[in-house]
Amino acid sequence: MYKDAKYVKGLTKMSDRPTPLPEILLVGRSNVGKSSFINALLERKSLARTSNTPGKTLTLNYYEIDQRFYLVDAPGYGYARRSKSMKGEFVRMISGILRQSSDLVAVFHLIDFKVGPTEDDLEVHRDLLSSGLLVHTIATKTDKVPKTRRHAQKKSILKALGETSVLHTVSNVEKAGFEPIKQLIEEALERSVTDASPDHHD
Ligand SMILES: Nc1nc2c(ncn2[C@@H]2O[C@H](COP(=O)(O)OP(=O)(O)OP(=O)(O)O)[C@@H](O)[C@H]2O)c(=O)[nH]1
Ligand SMILES: [Mg+2]
Structure with a gap:
């Protein structure tokens, strides 16, 4: 359980980022x-x-958790009514972060469990994997699929993503599936401490 969580700021340019902490x-x-x-x-x-x-x-919305790390809420891609140029802007923004942020310890790629991965999702998935970052794929809205169909749905999504992927599943509505996610966060934070060079310590 996290004790303290607060909204820090919404960034529209990378030069505005808050005090460095590990980012997810x-x-x-x-x-x-x-x-x-x-x-x-x-x-x-x-x-x-x-x-x-x-x-x-x-904008990139920064949430600071227990003075330990940021969760960064990025704008969504692939919105049907968004113009091509808006989509280009999104891609530029995200690749800017991936290039510039040495504090980025993990990326959570969210896909819709019921819908399954769209063309856009698969494209982003490939880009993220090739970025060399620690990427976790998390399917949301499991509550929208009947319990008896969830196993088959998970298998079908994994197949679409490729053999090597691991799929985590959550329901934000039922607040189910979050313990393993908290574990992933701890692992990512631990890795970032181990990886940091001495001059990054306080
Ligand atoms: N049934 C169900 N609905 C969900 C779940 N998660 C989100 N929703 C609903 O889906 C809609 C979009 O949720 P948001 O959290 O705003 O989605 P977002 O990805 O932040 O969207 P953008 O900020 O526009 O990119 C809302 O109506 C939520 O209530 C879930 O796990 N189950
Ligand atoms: Mg949102």
């Missing part, structure tokens, strides 16, 4: 449940703003 970036299609995921993980009702009108903001 959330990426996923608009409406996949990134903001809801943050609220469910942190057990806060409405810390991260959720909406039914997706894909409007191109």
